[in-house]
Amino acid sequence: MTTLNSATKNTDNYDLVPKDHKVMVSYRGGFTSVTSEYLLNWIERFYARQELHPSIGLKGLFRVSVELIQNLIHHSKNSDSFFFVSKSDNGDICAIGTSNPVTNDQATILSSTLTTLKNTTQSELRGLKMNVLEEGKRSSHGGGGMGLLDLTKISSGNINYEFLPWSQDKLLFCLTIHLHSTPDSHG
Amino acid sequence: MDNIIISGTSKTPEVAFLTSARTMKLSGRSIPENSIDFYAPLIEWADGLCNSEGYVEVNIHLEYFNTSSSKCLMDLLKRIEASTENATINWYYEEDDEDMLEAGEDYDAIIDLPFKLIATEIR
Numbered sequence: 132m133t134t135l136n137s138a139t140k141n142t143d144n145y146d147l148v149p150k151d152h153k154v155m156v157s158y159r160g161g162f163t164s165v166t167s168e169y170l171l172n173w174i175e176r177f178y179a180r181q182e183l184h185p186s187i188g189l190k191g192l193f194r195v196s197v198e199l200i201q202n203l204i205h206h207s208k209n210s211d212s213f214f215f216v217s218k219s220d221n222g223d224i225c226a227i228g229t230s231n232p233v234t235n236d237q238a239t240i241l242s243s244t245l246t247t248l249k250n251t252t253q254s255e256l257r258g259l260k261m262n263v264l265e266e267g268k269r270s271s272h273g274g275g276g277m278g279l280l281d282l283t284k285i286s287s288g289n290i291n292y293e294f295l296p297w298s299q300d301k302l303l304f305c306l307t308i309h310l311h312s313t314p315d316s317h318g
Numbered sequence: 319m320d321n322i323i324i325s326g327t328s329k330t331p332e333v334a335f336l337t338s339a340r341t342m343k344l345s346g347r348s349i350p351e352n353s354i355d356f357y358a359p360l361i362e363w364a365d366g367l368c369n370s371e372g373y374v375e376v377n378i379h380l381e382y383f384n385t386s387s388s389k390c391l392m393d394l395l396k397r398i399e400a401s402t403e404n405a406t407i408n409w410y411y412e413e414d415d416e417d418m419l420e421a422g423e424d425y426d427a428i429i430d431l432p433f434k435l436i437a438t439e440i441r
Contacts, residue, residue, distance in 0.1 A: 164351050168328060190382050190415065197349045197384050204351055257420070264392050265428050277385040285417075 144213040147305050152217035159213045162203040183222045184312035195308050198278045199229045207231035228307035238294050238302045245292050248283040256284040341375045348383035357390035361397050368401030379410035395429045406432045413437040
């Protein structure tokens with residue numbers, strides 16, 4: 132994992148979008164319930180244009196977007212937070228991503244969690260999800276660590292992350308989920 | 319106990335918790351930012367109903383829900399399970415929605431109450 136001390140707040144958010152993709156929806160700023168409502172409306176409108184392969188369902192796209200946006204609402208009070216939805220030329224891949232500054236300690240935890248989840252099979256993810264559901268703790272808003280698990284499961288493990296230089300004491304956490312028209316079997 | 323009837327919104331489900339019919343129905347989307355605020359009164363209401371005599375029917379017909387709602391649904395079902403053995407959970411899912419079917423199967427595996435998984439036509 133990268134840990135940087137120099138102030139290098141020069142990342143262009145659109146660098147996070149896959150190179151051959153067209154951005155369909157994007158937003159940079161603070162995230163609130165109202166922002167969420169607008170973005171989800173835009174995603175529905177985008178989906179209705181039928182530019183994605185039909186096997187990429189609206190429900191999957193919506194579930195990923197909701198979890199990502201709500202992660203930002205709950206865990207990032209920073210106005211430099213970013214969200215996007217993009218699609219490949221022929222619409223067979225849809226990418227949904229976010230970026231937000233995090234502390235080094237948060238980055239360590241996120242990196243460890245995501246590395247573990249990415250190396251977990253689909254059936255193991257389902258078992259983990261059931262464990263969290265049955266016995267897991269609840270945060271004040273009702274979550275409690277299930278979001279990344281669910282995102283990994285929905286995307287069949289097609290979840291990528293990196294930490295980019297941001298400021299003296301923070302890194303930019305970039306998370307991208309890919310929905311494929313024919314998902315890779317992960318387990 | 320008064321009925322709880324709440325219209326659905328873009329983020330919260332339609333709720334029909336009816337005292338005399340002894341039925342609870344949740345339908346639509348459940349993606350509120352703070353699920354506990356939404357579900358806590360419903361869980362208390364369910365506890366009150368299930369601690370009184372009589373059969374209870376629970377109908378869950380959600381289009382999709384976020385992870386915090388999934389935990390609140392578990393809390394609701396666990397509270398019903400703890401209060402009565404005389405209840406059935408009807409879990410509705412659109413016939414092509416494998417995720418919603420799987421979610422129902424997971425709740426069924428955890429909750430020790432009669433659990434019906436009911437496929438519906440695609441809307």
